Amino acid sequence: MTVPVNLRHDETFVLNLGPQHPATHGVLRVKLTMDGEYIVKAEPVLGYVHRMHEKMAEAGTFAQFMPNTARMDYLHALAFNHGWALVVEKAAGIEVPERAEYIRVITVELNRIASHLLWWAAFLLDLGGFTPLLYAFDDREKIIDLLERVTGSRLTYCYMRFGGVCNDIDDEFISGTRAFIKRLRSRMPRLYHDLVTHNIILIKRIKDIGIVSKEQCRRYGATGPVCRGSGINYDIRKNEPYSVYPEFDFDVPVFDECDSMARYMVRMHEMEQSLRIIEQALDKLPDGPVMGKAPKMLKPEAGYYYSAVETARGSFGHRLVCDGGKNPYKVKLRSPTFSNLSLFGEVAEGMLLADALAFMGSLDLVIPEIDR
Amino acid sequence: MDILEETRVRLAELFSETSTVETPVADETGQEEVAPRKPGVMVLDSARTGAHLDVLCSPDQVVDVAQIMDGNGFFLEAISGVDWIDKQQLEVIYDYTRQDEQNCRVMTRTFISRTEPALPTLTGVFPAADWHERETFDFYGVHFQNHPNLIRILLPEDADFHPLLKDFMP
Numbered sequence: 001m002t003v004p005v006n007l008r009h010d011e012t013f014v015l016n017l018g019p020q021h022p023a024t025h026g027v028l029r030v031k032l033t034m035d036g037e038y039i040v041k042a043e044p045v046l047g048y049v050h051r052m053h054e055k056m057a058e059a060g061t062f063a064q065f066m067p068n069t070a071r072m073d074y075l076h077a078l079a080f081n082h083g084w085a086l087v088v089e090k091a092a093g094i095e096v097p098e099r100a101e102y103i104r105v106i107t108v109e110l111n112r113i114a115s116h117l118l119w120w121a122a123f124l125l126d127l128g129g130f131t132p133l134l135y136a137f138d139d140r141e142k143i144i145d146l147l148e149r150v151t152g153s154r155l156t157y158c159y160m161r162f163g164g165v166c167n168d169i170d171d172e173f174i175s176g177t178r179a180f181i182k183r184l185r186s187r188m189p190r191l192y193h194d195l196v197t198h199n200i201i202l203i204k205r206i207k208d209i210g211i212v213s214k215e216q217c218r219r220y221g222a223t224g225p226v227c228r229g230s231g232i233n234y235d236i237r238k239n240e241p242y243s244v245y246p247e248f249d250f251d252v253p254v255f256d257e258c259d260s261m262a263r264y265m266v267r268m269h270e271m272e273q274s275l276r277i278i279e280q281a282l283d284k285l286p287d288g289p290v291m292g293k294a295p296k297m298l299k300p301e302a303g304y305y306y307s308a309v310e311t312a313r314g315s316f317g318h319r320l321v322c323d324g325g326k327n328p329y330k331v332k333l334r335s336p337t338f339s340n341l342s343l344f345g346e347v348a349e350g351m352l353l354a355d356a357l358a359f360m361g362s363l364d365l366v367i368p369e370i371d372r
Numbered sequence: 373m374d375i376l377e378e379t380r381v382r383l384a385e386l387f388s389e390t391s392t393v394e395t396p397v398a399d400e401t402g403q404e405e406v407a408p409r410k411p412g413v414m415v416l417d418s419a420r421t422g423a424h425l426d427v428l429c430s431p432d433q434v435v436d437v438a439q440i441m442d443g444n445g446f447f448l449e450a451i452s453g454v455d456w457i458d459k460q461q462l463e464v465i466y467d468y469t470r471q472d473e474q475n476c477r478v479m480t481r482t483f484i485s486r487t488e489p490a491l492p493t494l495t496g497v498f499p500a501a502d503w504h505e506r507e508t509f510d511f512y513g514v515h516f517q518n519h520p521n522l523i524r525i526l527l528p529e530d531a532d533f534h535p536l537l538k539d540f541m542p
Contacts, residue, residue, distance in 0.1 A: 332452030
């Protein structure tokens with residue numbers, strides 16, 4: 001026999017969202033204190049896929065840590081490869097041939113589009129739309145095939161090396177990428193924007209929902225599309241240029257509305273900007289080697305090094321401390337979603353549960369990257 | 373005055389007796405750089421190290437530094453611990469940067485005892501510090517005084533070890 005639960009009108013109850021919940025896309029748990037349908041307090045509980053990458057970094061050589069980087073943010077793994085390569089190259093003073101940097105940028109940007117497409121698919125799935133997932137996965141598959149061709153893997157890449165990349169790209173990759181650019185551009189207006197972005201159901205679900213102010217972004221250290229959806233023009237590719245990004249003409253989409261719709265629009269526009277970068281990089285692609293001179297065993301000078309890259313989710317930084325040995329003495333992995341999620345508790349207060357889930361989706365969480 | 377200079381001057385005021393700005397030390401032996409130096413502000417070669425300013429402060433100054441950074445529009449990017457087991461010291465590095473076109477990275481470092489590591493919390497200045505400090509507590513056992521919720525964040529709640537200490541054996 002079930003006993004009816006009688007709550008007093010001012011009584012709250014605790015609701016566990018996750019760790020196994022489809023809306024959290026991975027093993028994130030949120031302890032919610034609820035007053036009916038409204039959230040009184042939201043407390044993310046992390047660590048369910050914690051693997052202690054920082055200790056693994058200290059246990060191996062610099063090169064041995066490269067495969068680990070792809071296992072944090074598995075959706076934009078090449079940017080994590082790139083970040084680690086850049087910080088070690090900075091510390092060890094390794095020169096990278098220009099062609100290698102161009103190839104890095106092309107593959108990283110392709111990977112960024114794949115990441116945004118998967119976010120788009122999963123986000124709409126959270127909101128109850130199944131069909132968009134099929135379109136997005138159709139396009140994403142093309143990118144993954146292209147990347148598989150040059151990197152040898154489909155998701156957790158280990159493509160970059162200190163001093164370059166391990167494989168050159170071939171004509172088939174270049175023509176395939178050009179065909180993909182054309183294809184995505186032709187599908188974007190009708191399948192993505194007409195069908196979804198302008199859809200009244202989507203607009204009602206995410207417009208004016210999940211307001212993250214400019215000041216909140218700064219106080220919590222939010223970066224990436226989260227801060228660019230709040231009117232902060234902050235993109236490491238522009239603000240702190242690295243690699244060959246200064247050679248390309250592209251815009252940083254910034255929206256001032258601060259809501260989930262703004263973050264949605266930032267990512268949609270970023271895909272087009274990534275296409276522009278890839279197009280220019282293919283046009284200007286220089287000839288030459290794809291691997292520079294790098295010693296087999298790296299022993300960077302003792303000291304403190306920092307390097308950040310712009311991933312699909314924001315600023316990913318390495319604080320590297322070297323003691324002159326062949327292993328990193330300390331690697332701190334500053335992952336963007338860790339900071340982006342930390343403002344969830346403050347923003348979700350007072351929200352309806354269903355809105356909070358839409359807001360959580362708009363943050364684009366990748367749990368293995370938070371938990372590291 | 374650009375933001376780098378402005379921040380440097382503001383920070384240097386904290387170190388009134390030792391306010392001399394040191395130029396970057398070229399480290400040949402490698403050990404020179406990591407050895408404790410005089411507290412103060414040092415301008416770094418950002419192309420080489422990725423940071424513009426290196427602030428070495430005493431543990432009780434970290435909140436003052438954070439307030440200056442907050443007042444100058446910086447945000448707290450990360451907190452990292454480093455275990456210098458040979459010197460029986462822990463180092464805590466706070467990385468600050470800005471979200472506008474004036475790119476300036478400030479690295480704040482402080483050394484604490486390895487046996488009873490404790491630091492004042494920054495949660496009163498930056499809410500971002502909440503999770504970063506919990507992580508540093510989790511991995512290194514640094515006790516952040518007056519932190520509102522200093523519990524494990526990534527490791528299981530019943531863990532009784534701090535895995536990033538160099539003498540930790542699984």
